[in-house]
Amino acid sequence: MVSLAVAGLMMGCSSAQGDEASAKVERIPEVEELLAQMTVEEKVGQMAQLTVDVLTVGEDAFSTTEPLRLDEEMTRKALVEYGVGSVLNTAGNRARTLEEWHTIISQLQDVAMNESRLGIPVLYGVDAIHGTTYTAGATFFPQQIGQAASWNRELVRRGGEVTAYETRASGIPWNFSPVLDMGRDPRFPRMWETFGEDVYLASQLGIEIVKGYEGDDNDVSDPTRVAACLKHYLGYGTPLSGKDRTPALIPEIELRERHLPAFEAAIEAGAHTIMVNSGLINGVPVHASYQMLTELLKDELGFTGLVVTDWNDINNLHNRDRVAKDAKEAVKMAINAGIDMSMIPYSLDFCDYLVELVNDGEVPMARIDDAVRRILNTKHKLGLFETPVTHYEDYPLFGSEAFTDDAHKMAQESMTLLKNEDQVLPLPKDARILVTGPNANSMRALNGGWSYTWQGNNIDDFTADYSTILDAITAKVGANRVVFREGVRYDNAASYWVDEAYDIAGAVRAAASVDYIVLALGENTYTEKPGDLHDLTLSENQLALAQALARTRKPMILVLNQGRPRIIRSIEPLMKGVINAYLPGNYGGLAVADVLFGDVNPSGKLPFTYPLYANSLVTYDHKPSEHQARMSGVYDYESDFAIQYAFGHGLSYTTFEYSNLSLSNTELGKDGKIDVSVTVTNTGELEGKEVVQLYTSDMYASITPDVRRLRAFDKINLKPGEEKTLTFSLTPADISFINEGNSRVTESGEFEVHVAELSAKFNYTE
Known part of the structure; x- marks a missing residue:
């Protein structure tokens, strides 16, 4: 295999391996018949994707005038003259009604199929990432990071099914989801779009959501299914700076060990399309990497579906990344590297350039x-x-009670109880409560980005019928028992990030008359680059509010409503209880209140390691040398694994006891398996759900092994006094790793299995 280290030498080139990739693609008779009739211009048109704003009436190509209607001249130019094959996005950056979607897509299809020579339909795509994002009245689930916190395969799949149904109800068959980037850096502004930091968890939930979108048999002709789009292939989530679309340095061993498996699993699950990483890896833009797009994705992984760029990323090869001397060379690089469709998204120049490149022999007709x-x-x-x-x-x-119940349940199971000192929770319903903080009365904060608009900033136009955290608490205990003082508020007019100390003194005064304080802190909405930040610490104003309220000595429960773990080290000791709500969607306010008052027993578990310091961002699957305990005396260095909360951590209102960990064998052979059994007992007084997590440790290996790795999990429900015995199977593949030669191997040696506080050892021999 060609090493990624030489990918920079291979930008835009082609070889016999490209022919190998092409040979794997299915030959459908109707498609082959069309291909045989198509001109170069018609073929190139199919490879172009425009944003819908270009095709609607507006002041320019970047805007849409209301009421929404097509610009007939521009639509015919794009779909008939140029034969553009795909359209994406929502017009005017806002959610549309079902009726609007049906009208605009029907008109586009009418032009494409009835006025063009060959009558090829348009492929319409949209980012429906936690529900059908851009459709008014759609059912919104928690963002992916919250879904990961549920650790519930069934609920994740169900969320995909509901989203597929409602996206097809909107007339849209292609969903730019799921995000399979690894959420391993809390600084990254798109961490909340991921399934967290762990390879196995992301892979498992990626399979479930793909099956939710596409069905068990991946028959996307089913009008309740959509084509999934895995994004952002590959290594997008860990840029060196932590900021969106900035360069990453990722050795091949790390790409294959951490970043590739979730995509490989979803491809094996049948996903039809893939979107490409907007950034650079080791100095090479992924959109120009023949090695990444053709050799690795299409040849090695055998992906036979459609590969689409991200927004404007072919142009970025020239304008931003400076690897192409002009826009035309950028097109040549990307298409020869293995790009199938360009999210242009505004100009038709791509088509003109590509036709010229084909006619000049710079891009092969076979490609x-x-x-x-x-x-x-x-x-x-x-x-x-x-x-x-x-x-x-x-x-x-569409929007039915059955669907909303699914979303509410997912929000409930995502709630992660991180701290419950002196069993302060659940709260009594006859208590007087101060509700405070900038996130306490905000539907915008509950949903996060990609919610009705790109940045989620006009959400109030669509969410009047849903409950904020304040609304839901008030509904539980009555308005006469709730006092609301915002204390700090977001300055939406100034910036997505700016908050202001609106009335901290007023919140402190209000605390005098209550029994408990519910403090809702976190982040305002952001998506992509606007989410870049310089400091991971929670804002000074929010910290000041928490510190001022702590001086009242009233027991305080912190509700974190945020897309990534902001540093709370200075205020966490002041809290009696801490709940991480993530970005739980339209039913998040209800779910928070359900957990606060004990109507739901929390069962969420962290899908990431919650950092204690901004300069100590280490994942749970770190190397042994990253955890060296502090020594007293002269050498009092800060090299310990200092975290706020551990990956997989989450409390319950009941207690669980683990016992009887046993292995079916202490020797594992090359073609064998070991069954690992453990008994879990609910020793408390409440019914509850527990996520049983199985980890392994490779004691010694040819490269330094990770301290531990998640290999299996299951979520079970137990009544008081009930016990269940679970059995997991481990095979040699489950304990394999990428070695120094960038090959996946399982080496002979000793391994340890961990379930809760229990452990057992076995040996692997060839």
């Missing part, structure tokens, strides 16, 4: 045919030739 075959195959499998647009009247469950 064009391969890309167009992948695109047309996707359209055919989606059933777009027969049903170019679905009708919302055929989707009676």
Whole structure:
């Protein structure tokens, strides 16, 4: 295999391996018949994707004038003259009604299929990442980081099913989801779009959401399914600076060990499309890497679906990354590297350049045919030739109580109780409560970005019927028992980030008359680059509010409503209870109140390591040398694994006892397996759910092993006094790793199994 270290020497080149990738792509007779009739211009048009604002009436290509309507001249130019094959996004950066979606997509399909020479339907795509993001009235689930906190495969799959149904109800067959980037750096502004820091957890939940979107058999012609789009291939989530779309330095051993497995698992699960990383790895833009896109993705992993760029990223090869001397060379690089469709998103210059490149022999016709075959195959499998647009009247469950119950349940199971000193929680319903903090009365903060608008900043236009944390607490105990003082508020007019000390003194005065304080802190909404930050510590104003309230000596419960773990070291000791709510969606306020008052027993577990210091961002699966205990005396160095809360941590209102850890064998052979059994007993007085987590440690290996790795998990429900025995199976593949030669191996030696505080050892021999 060609090493990633030489990827920089291979930008935009092609070889026989590209032919190998093309040969794997399915030959569908109807598609082959179309391909044989298409001109170069028609083929190139299929490889182009425009944002819908370009095709609507507005002041320019970047805007849409209300009421929403197509610009007929521009639409015909794009879809008929240029044969553009795909459209994305929402017009005017706002959610649309089912009726608006049906009208605009029907009109686009009518032009594409009835006025173009070959009548090829448009492939419409949208970011429906925690529900059908851009449709008014859709069911919103927690963002992916909250879904990961549930550790519930069934709920994640169900969320995918509901989202697919409601996205198809909107007339849209292609969903730019899930995000399979690894959430291993809390500074990264898109961490909340991931399933967290662990390879196994992300891989398992990635499989579930793909199956939720596409169905068990991946039959996306089913009008209740959509084509999934895995993003952002590959290594997008760990830039060196922690800021979005900035360079990453990731050795091949790390790419293969941490970043590739979730994509590989989702490809094996049948996902139809992939979106590419907008950034650079080791100085090479992924959009220009033949090695990453063709050799690794299409040849080695055998991906036969559609590969689409992210926003404007071919142009970025010239404008931002400076590896192409002009826009035309950027197109050549990207298409020859293995890109099938360009999210342009505004200009048709891409089409003109690519036609010229083909005619000049700079881009092989075989590469064009391969890309167009992948695109047309996707359209055919989606059933777009027969049903170019679905009708919302055929989707009676859209926004139904059954769907909202699913979203509410997911929000409940995502709630993670991190601290419960002196069993302060659950709160009594006859208590008087001060509700305070900038996130206490905000639907915007509960949902996060990609909610009705890109930044989630106009959310109040759509969420009047949902409950904030304040609303939900008030509904539980009555308005006469709740006092609300914001204390700190976000200055939305100034910046997504700015908050101001609105009335800290007023909040302190209000605390005099209450029994408990519920303090809702965290972040305002952000998406992508606007979420970049310089300091991971929670804002000074929010810390000041917490410190001022602590002086009242009233027991305080901190509710964290945030997309990533902000540093709370200075105020955490002041809290009796801490709940991490993440970005729980429209039913998050209800879920927070459910847990606060004990109507729901919390069962969420952290899908990341919660950092204690901004300069100590280490994941649970670290190397032994990253955890060297502090020594007293002269050498009092700060090299310990200093964290606020551990990966997988989460408390319950009941107690669980683990016992009888046993292995079916203490020797594992090359073709064998070991069954690991453990008994879990609910020793408390309440029914509760527990996430049983199995880890292994490789005691010695040819490269330094990780301290431990998650290998299996299951979420179970136990009534008081009930016990269950669970059995997990381990195979040699489960304890394999990427070695110094960048190959996956399982080496002979001793391994240790960990479940809760129990452990047992076995040996692997070839």
